[in-house]
Amino acid sequence: MNIILSNPRGFCAGVKRAILIVEQALKIYKKTIYVKHEIVHNQYIINQLRLKGVIFVENILEIPDYSIVVFSAHGVSKKTLQKAKKKQLIILNAICPLVQKVHTEVSKSSKQSIETILIGHKEHPEVKGILGQYTNKKSQIHLIQSVEDVKNLYIKNNQKLNFFTQTTLSIINTKKIISALKNKFPHISGPYKEDICYATTNRQKAVYKLSKKVNMILVIGSKNSSNSNRLAELSRETGTYTQLIDSVSDIKKEWFKKNINYIGITAGASAPEILVQEVIQYLKKLGAKQPIEMLGIKETMNFKISRKMFDINNILN
Ligand code: 10G
Ligand code: SF4
Numbered sequence: 001m002n003i004i005l006s007n008p009r010g011f012c013a014g015v016k017r018a019i020l021i022v023e024q025a026l027k028i029y030k031k032t033i034y035v036k037h038e039i040v041h042n043q044y045i046i047n048q049l050r051l052k053g054v055i056f057v058e059n060i061l062e063i064p065d066y067s068i069v070v071f072s073a074h075g076v077s078k079k080t081l082q083k084a085k086k087k088q089l090i091i092l093n094a095i096c097p098l099v100q101k102v103h104t105e106v107s108k109s110s111k112q113s114i115e116t117i118l119i120g121h122k123e124h125p126e127v128k129g130i131l132g133q134y135t136n137k138k139s140q141i142h143l144i145q146s147v148e149d150v151k152n153l154y155i156k157n158n159q160k161l162n163f164f165t166q167t168t169l170s171i172i173n174t175k176k177i178i179s180a181l182k183n184k185f186p187h188i189s190g191p192y193k194e195d196i197c198y199a200t201t202n203r204q205k206a207v208y209k210l211s212k213k214v215n216m217i218l219v220i221g222s223k224n225s226s227n228s229n230r231l232a233e234l235s236r237e238t239g240t241y242t243q244l245i246d247s248v249s250d251i252k253k254e255w256f257k258k259n260i261n262y263i264g265i266t267a268g269a270s271a272p273e274i275l276v277q278e279v280i281q282y283l284k285k286l287g288a289k290q291p292i293e294m295l296g297i298k299e300t301m302n303f304k305i306s307r308k309m310f311d312i313n314n315i316l317n
Contacts, residue, residue, distance in 0.1 A: 001256075001288040003280060004213055006206045006266035007296030010220075012199030014096025015040045015270050017303040018073035019049075021094040025070060026052055028310050034063045036080065037072040037125050039094060040270035041225035043246050060084050068092065074125040075099045077132020078107075092310070097303050098197045099126060102164050103133045105191075106141070109162045110134040115155055116141045119177050119194075120166030124226055127166055146173075150180040163190040167197040168227035168269070170234065171204050198301060199269045200227050206296045207231050207266045211238035213294070214264035216255070219244045220275045221268030228268025240264075248278040256286065263288070 018039050025033045035056050038046050046056065060083040063069055068090045071080075075095040084091050095103070109116045113136055120127035122143060134141035144150060155161055163181055165174055174194050181188055211217060217235045221228020221244060232244040241258070245251060263283065267276050280291055 001260065001283065001286065002262045003283055003288050003291035004210060004262060004264050005276070005291050005293050006203070006210045006264060007294050008199075008202050008206060008299050009265075010267040010269070010271055010273050010276065012096075012197070012269040013299075013301040013303045014073050014098060014197075014199070017305060018070075018094035018096065019045060021092055021305060021309070022049060022054060022070050023052075024305070024310060025068060025092055026054070029068055031068060033068050033070060034089075035070045035072060036060060036076060036084075037074065038224075039070065039072050041222050041228075042268075042270040042272070043222050044272060044275055045270065060087065060089075063087065063089060065089070070094050072125065073099070075103060075129035077129050078135055079132055080129075095129075096167070096197075098167055098195075099129070102130055102167070102195050105162075106130055106133040106164055110136040110139070110141070113139040114160050114162050115139055115157060117153070117161065117163040117181065117188075118143050118165070119145070119163065119169065119174060121145060121169075121226060124166065126168070126226075130164065130166070144177065147176055147180045150177060150184055153184070155185065158185045159187050161185050161188045163188055165191070165195040166226070167195055168200045168230060169194075169196050170230045171196055171201060172234070199299070200230070202297050202299060203227065203231055203266065203269065204234055206294070207235050207264075208238065209296075210264040210266065210294055211235050211240040214240065214262040215258075215260045216241045216243075216262075217264040217266065218242075218251070218279060219266050219268065220247070220271045220279065222246050222270070225268045225270050228271065231266055231268060235264075235266075245279075247275050248282045251279070251282060253286075264294075265291075
């Protein structure tokens with residue numbers, strides 16, 4: 001049995017930054033750190049941080065007044081931010097800068113009363129956060145998820161219309177939706193391509209390439225991770241036998257009974273490399289050879305954390 005590792009895979013710059021913000025907060029403040037939503041959608045990361053005392057909440061109202069809160073990498077709505085301010089919380093916003101860019105644009109669109117379309121998955125926290133930037137009651141933001149939704153979309157003024165996208169969508173499906181939008185609304189404005197980020201794009205391109213070389217792909221990522229699900233979906237669409245696993249303990253021996261000579265492994269943007277290495281060790285015990293790293297794009301993106309972020313005086317001003 002041979003193992004081929006997808007490249008790039010695993011942590012993106014936004015995830016690294018978000019986890020580091022929580023770790024720095026623990027070190028600097030030496031107090032309970034609350035996190036609004038899972039900092040990133042990965043069970044291993046969440047369990048590790050819980051062991052360090054971090055408390056994850058879905059509702060800001062669960063947090064005692066004057067506490068320290070970190071907003072997850074997926075971002076929050078303006079309403080959530082206001083609630084946190086009302087409770088006088090010390091806020092550390094770990095939103096990925098690439099999601100922040102979408103917030104800024106949607107907020108601008110709202111201020112200018114431009115009807116706006118967001119392509120994204122309903123109920124996903126990133127989508128809730130983006131929708132929550134559009135506060136103009138006289139105009140509207142519409143959430144769509146499919147080409148079918150474009151057909152049913154009614155817009156008041158289609159001469160002035162903007163669209164944006166969630167950052168972790170399927171590249172192929174999103175292109176289809178955008179093309180349907182452009183056909184129906186020729187005057188629509190949007191990002192140069194779409195707001196799907198570099199990490200999502202690179203991991204999807206890599207897993208597609210990998211699918212041509214292997215009989216089976218293991219995608220490491222949690223069930224609620226949008227970008228990990230999109231990797232598994234794309235891999236399955238190529239006809240490759242695919243399993244999305246949180247960790248090595250999800251693997252079932254019967255998966256390997258079929259004629260599998262080449263196994264591919266990839267990991268979502270929120271899955272740490274240690275989980276990949278544990279799967280490799282397991283497969284080696286089943287007789288797999290030393291893994292081969294597939295050639296791929298070298299990622300150099302790095303999001304800095306400003307020192308000011310942890311400065312109490314700066315936060316309270
Ligand atoms: O893929 P989603 O958005 O579900 O999140 P994740 O935590 O699994 O991965 C990192 C991506 C984000 C923080 C959303 S931009
Ligand atoms: Fe940022 Fe993309 Fe990572 Fe989301 S997946 S945190 S947008 S780099």
